[in-house]
Amino acid sequence: MKISERLNAPRRRPIAGPLVAGVLLGAASLHAQASLGGYGSTTDPRVGLKGGFLDAATAAKGMELVGHVPKADTFNIAPPGGLTFANSDLAFQGNFVFQGNFSGFMIWDVSDPTKPKLRAAFDCPTSQGDPSVYGNLLFISSESTGDRRDCSTPAGRGGGGRGGRGGGRGAAAADSAAGRGAAGADTGARAGAARGAGGRGAGGRGGGGGRGGRAGGAEVLPDTGKSIGIRIFDISDIDHPKHVFDVQTCRGSHTNTLVPDPLDKGVVYIYVQGTNPIRPSSEMASCTDLGPVDTNPKNARFRLEVIRVPLAHPEKSAVVAMPRVFDKLEGVASHGQPEGARGGGGRGGGGRGGFGGRGIPGIDTLTPTSTAKDSARYQRSMDSVRDLPRTGPQQCHDLTAYPAIGLAGGACAGLGLLLDIKDPAHPRRITAVGDSNFSFWHSATFSNDGKKILFTDELGGGTAPECLTIDPMDWGGDAIFTIDRLEGTLTQHAYFKMPAVQTAQENCVAHNGGLVPVPGRDIMAQAWYQGGVDVYDWTDPNHPFEIAYFDRGPIDSTRLVTGGSWCLYWYNGRLYSSEIARGLDVFELKPGPLLSQNEIDAAKLVHLDRYNPQSQPKIVWPAAFPVVRSYLDQLVRDKGLPSLRTDELERDINAAEKLSGAAQRAALTKVATGLDADLLKGPKDVPRVKAMAAAVRALAGSIR
Amino acid sequence: MRARISGAFPAVIAAALVATACKGGTSDQTKSSATASPAGGAMGMGSMATNPIPADADYTLADVQFMQGMITHHAQALVMTAEAPTHGANPSLGTLCKRMYMAQSNEIALMQNWLKDRSQPVTDPNDPHPMMMPGMLTPQQIAQLGASKGATWDSLFLIGMIQHHEGALKMVADLFASPGGGQGADIFAFATGIDAGQRVEISIMQHMLNPAATGSPNQ
Numbered sequence: 054m055k056i057s058e059r060l061n062a063p064r065r066r067p068i069a070g071p072l073v074a075g076v077l078l079g080a081a082s083l084h085a086q087a088s089l090g091g092y093g094s095t096t097d098p099r100v101g102l103k104g105g106f107l108d109a110a111t112a113a114k115g116m117e118l119v120g121h122v123p124k125a126d127t128f129n130i131a132p133p134g135g136l137t138f139a140n141s142d143l144a145f146q147g148n149f150v151f152q153g154n155f156s157g158f159m160i161w162d163v164s165d166p167t168k169p170k171l172r173a174a175f176d177c178p179t180s181q182g183d184p185s186v187y188g189n190l191l192f193i194s195s196e197s198t199g200d201r202r203d204c205s206t207p208a209g210r211g212g213g214g215r216g217g218r219g220g221g222r223g224a225a226a227a228d229s230a231a232g233r234g235a236a237g238a239d240t241g242a243r244a245g246a247a248r249g250a251g252g253r254g255a256g257g258r259g260g261g262g263g264r265g266g267r268a269g270g271a272e273v274l275p276d277t278g279k280s281i282g283i284r285i286f287d288i289s290d291i292d293h294p295k296h297v298f299d300v301q302t303c304r305g306s307h308t309n310t311l312v313p314d315p316l317d318k319g320v321v322y323i324y325v326q327g328t329n330p331i332r333p334s335s336e337m338a339s340c341t342d343l344g345p346v347d348t349n350p351k352n353a354r355f356r357l358e359v360i361r362v363p364l365a366h367p368e369k370s371a372v373v374a375m376p377r378v379f380d381k382l383e384g385v386a387s388h389g390q391p392e393g394a395r396g397g398g399g400r401g402g403g404g405r406g407g408f409g410g411r412g413i414p415g416i417d418t419l420t421p422t423s424t425a426k427d428s429a430r431y432q433r434s435m436d437s438v439r440d441l442p443r444t445g446p447q448q449c450h451d452l453t454a455y456p457a458i459g460l461a462g463g464a465c466a467g468l469g470l471l472l473d474i475k476d477p478a479h480p481r482r483i484t485a486v487g488d489s490n491f492s493f494w495h496s497a498t499f500s501n502d503g504k505k506i507l508f509t510d511e512l513g514g515g516t517a518p519e520c521l522t523i524d525p526m527d528w529g530g531d532a533i534f535t536i537d538r539l540e541g542t543l544t545q546h547a548y549f550k551m552p553a554v555q556t557a558q559e560n561c562v563a564h565n566g567g568l569v570p571v572p573g574r575d576i577m578a579q580a581w582y583q584g585g586v587d588v589y590d591w592t593d594p595n596h597p598f599e600i601a602y603f604d605r606g607p608i609d610s611t612r613l614v615t616g617g618s619w620c621l622y623w624y625n626g627r628l629y630s631s632e633i634a635r636g637l638d639v640f641e642l643k644p645g646p647l648l649s650q651n652e653i654d655a656a657k658l659v660h661l662d663r664y665n666p667q668s669q670p671k672i673v674w675p676a677a678f679p680v681v682r683s684y685l686d687q688l689v690r691d692k693g694l695p696s697l698r699t700d701e702l703e704r705d706i707n708a709a710e711k712l713s714g715a716a717q718r719a720a721l722t723k724v725a726t727g728l729d730a731d732l733l734k735g736p737k738d739v740p741r742v743k744a745m746a747a748a749v750r751a752l753a754g755s756i757r
Numbered sequence: 758m759r760a761r762i763s764g765a766f767p768a769v770i771a772a773a774l775v776a777t778a779c780k781g782g783t784s785d786q787t788k789s790s791a792t793a794s795p796a797g798g799a800m801g802m803g804s805m806a807t808n809p810i811p812a813d814a815d816y817t818l819a820d821v822q823f824m825q826g827m828i829t830h831h832a833q834a835l836v837m838t839a840e841a842p843t844h845g846a847n848p849s850l851g852t853l854c855k856r857m858y859m860a861q862s863n864e865i866a867l868m869q870n871w872l873k874d875r876s877q878p879v880t881d882p883n884d885p886h887p888m889m890m891p892g893m894l895t896p897q898q899i900a901q902l903g904a905s906k907g908a909t910w911d912s913l914f915l916i917g918m919i920q921h922h923e924g925a926l927k928m929v930a931d932l933f934a935s936p937g938g939g940q941g942a943d944i945f946a947f948a949t950g951i952d953a954g955q956r957v958e959i960s961i962m963q964h965m966l967n968p969a970a971t972g973s974p975n976q
Contacts, residue, residue, distance in 0.1 A: 134874075135874075135942065135943050136942035136943045136946055137815070137941065137942040137943070139942065155942050180942050180945065180946070181946075196945075196949075197940060197942065197945050198933065198939065198940050198945070199940035199941075199945070328949050328952075328953050329949060330929070330930060330933050330949070330952065446957075446960075447956070448953075450953070466953055466954075466956070466957050467956075467957035467960055467961065489849060489852060489853070490852075492856055492860065492954070492957070493953070493954055493957060512856070512860065513860055513863055513864075514946070514947070514950035514954065516867055516946070516947070516950075517860070517863035517864065517867065518863065519859075519863075523859070524859070528856065612870065613866070613867075613870065615943075
């Protein structure tokens with residue numbers, strides 16, 4: 054669609070019902086709803102920032118970098134680049150930030166968020182190292198065929214042009230003992246010499262027992278020491294994490310999602326999303342890729358894997374369920390209509406017109422010059438197409454659970470899924486959606502009220518520059534959906550994408566994020582790799598807008614060096630970003646026209662003991678003045694009440710704050726009563742006036 | 758309403774691709790970047806020569822050959838997808854083509870960088886002596902696609918690109934089946950990404966080709 058048409062297109066064009074498999078049908082109507090349209094801004098302050106690993110220029114609005122630490126020495130390489138030592142996702146518990154890395158993980162003490170202090174750096178090749186934490190246990194996703202149970206380093210890692218690692222990394226460790234221990238907090242003692250001494254040296258690789266068999270394929274050894282699945286660490290001694298168990302799965306764990314058992318406090322479940330090729334049955338007898346899933350229920354594709362973890366006995370963790378949440382999303386010719394199908398509602402003929410009206414073309418429509426031989430070849434092609442094994446979504450890339458409301462959002466490669474997880478061991482699909490603008494459904498975040506969900510599209514896989522002047526704004530960003538639980542449907546609304554054009558030397562696309570707990574608004578904090586991080590409002594699903602951002606220039610302005618922010622999460626008052634190459638960043642939000650100090654203060658009142666972003670917590674605000682004032686600021690901003698009235702409310706609230714005891718309670722009750730009266734007059738923003746009245750009442754009720 | 762993709766997209770992207778691949782590169786790299794004429798039939802194929810692999814390298818011969826071969830493989834996809842605006846592609850397919858074109862352009866740059874970082878010969882997409890990788894269309898198939906228009910082009914494209922993508926899946930499977938293949942973090946992420954992404958696209962293309970067989974609840 055031409056840009057001019059897209060800009061003039063209706064902003065809102067809900068897609069009715071689940072678009073299962075047939076995501077491309079009716080693409081024209083999908084396009085028509087693009088709310089951003091066009092391409093990124095070329096005049097934004099983020100455009101054209103000077104590059105550099107540690108000295109890149111920065112641009113910021115509405116947020117400030119208040120803390121930064123580089124990677125632990127053992128993961129720090131020079132020059133930066135590649136994924137071998139890339140930082141990945143974050144999890145939070147108490148005063149600790151758990152930072153995944155493709156070669157292990159780090160534990161940061163953020164008691165002073167401006168000065169994160171390294172408590173442990175565990176060296177253990179474990180791509181991609183996504184962490185979840187619960188009590189004394191840390192769970193790390195492991196997927197690479199090079200990940201070993203004994204954490205030994207694949208031969209040659211660190212050599213061959215990586216530079217700066219020294220010979221130690223090049224050696225395979227000889228021992229297979231568990232509990233390799235953590236690096237000293239600030240010594241970096243495990244690097245270089247320590248590894249070399251404990252290992253075998255490059256020459257020893259050919260001797261057998263380790264890995265070997267790499268360069269030139271000289272040697273092949275039985276590969277029995279792999280760890281592909283979930284690694285479990287005991288972190289009861291935070292300075293010395295102990296590797297206690299590995300749960301092996303057929304397709305590894307690209308990401309993982311922790312869901313506490315609602316009934317048994319001693320149990321958590323881990324949903325595993327694996328994107329690997331299926332392991333050979335010689336390696337794990339239960340794994341098979343043979344036969345279509347319909348005829349071979351053991352086929353490891355087309356399913357989730359659910360690990361049950363008894364917290365007191367992590368060594369007894371095991372896969373307990375493999376729910377086939379993708380069933381009937383494909384091959385419906387032999388299965389009838391998919392569950393949840395609810396008719397087209399407005400798509401009908403228009404959608405069918407895409408390709409369906411034409412059916413399969415006969416070979417005689419090839420070209421006038423086709424020969425019989427060509428025809429025969431194309432006929433064979435057609436046969437192979439018809440006989441293709443099922444190719445619909447066969448795994449999720451990531452899954453965000455919202456246990457408090459019993460839902461999970463599955464970002465499942467070609468489709469977005471809504472799952473019922475009230476029985477966490479047995480997730481059940483409610484519906485699925487497709488979108489022709491989406492390339493790869495990557496992750497999901499719910500609004501706190503559970504009425505909306507946004508999915509991200511990791512177009513290009515995260516290593517490609519997808520924020521160039523030629524990249525449409527409705528590709529490689531987020532799509533916002535409203536959830537109708539009664540109907541079991543998702544309805545698509547606007548897209549959001551970080552709006553500043555980036556260079557070809559910056560990998561840039563939507564990546565991980567989570568909510569900033571501002572009462573009365575849905576605010577997303579999100580990473581965009583080298584597109585930086587930003588914070589945006591998606592309260593109105595049709596009109597998301599950016600509030601704050603921070604961006605650095607490319608790591609290298611002469612070539613694309615993979616880096617940037619993996620994720621941006623709010624945790625107990627600060628925003629934390631895992632920078633793939635540069636380390637850990639900590640940000641403060643700053644007040645401005647789009648976000649007030651009261652709203653920031655209210656967000657800071659929310660305290661979590663633990664935060665696994667893929668296990669979304671229900672945010673509850675305490676009764677407090679900043680919460681009340683947040684609603685008031687929002688009513689001023691959206692003119693939800695006349696300005697004379699909001700001025701009056703501000704005076705009354707200020708006066709009430711100076712009182713105490715019964716007098717304060719009475720003053721606040723009067724404010725609430727006044728808001729009730731406002732509601733009778735039909736204010737512009739009824740829901741917010743109601744919410745404010747409730748917050749004022751709660752505050753009054755909290756006063757003794 | 759169903760406007761075609763702007764006819765300029767291949768040129769625009771090709772220019773960006775050159776910029777991507779060549780920024781800061783040597784003249785060697787410039788020459789070998791993916792500058793295949795998108796609309797022409799003369800896509801290039803790389804020679805499969807490799808340099809010796811150091812004993813402490815974090816990659817294997819199979820890794821190098823995978824990257825070299827996939828550049829060749831991707832180069833043909835650029836030729837095919839670039840025809841969409843000029844061959845009367847269905848708008849839905851045109852959108853998909855544009856996305857595939859851009860994605861595979863970026864991936865070619867990534868593969869070229871990967872090879873260059875390891876001092877391995879970078880595949881030249883303009884090599885006049887192509888080596889067929891799995892799933893690639895024969896020159897005759899390419900010629901027939903180029904000679905077709907509208908619905909016929911759509912069909913030939915979908916059949917051909919499904920075949921092409923399946924070949925990529927085979928290349929990934931072969932890589933992981935080779936001793937120690939695909940284990941470096943970068944090639945692992947890249948190859949599994951190709952596998953996941955192209956399966957999604959196959960699914961979409963199968964549906965476009967034959968909605969009745971794959972089904973859509975909204976019809």
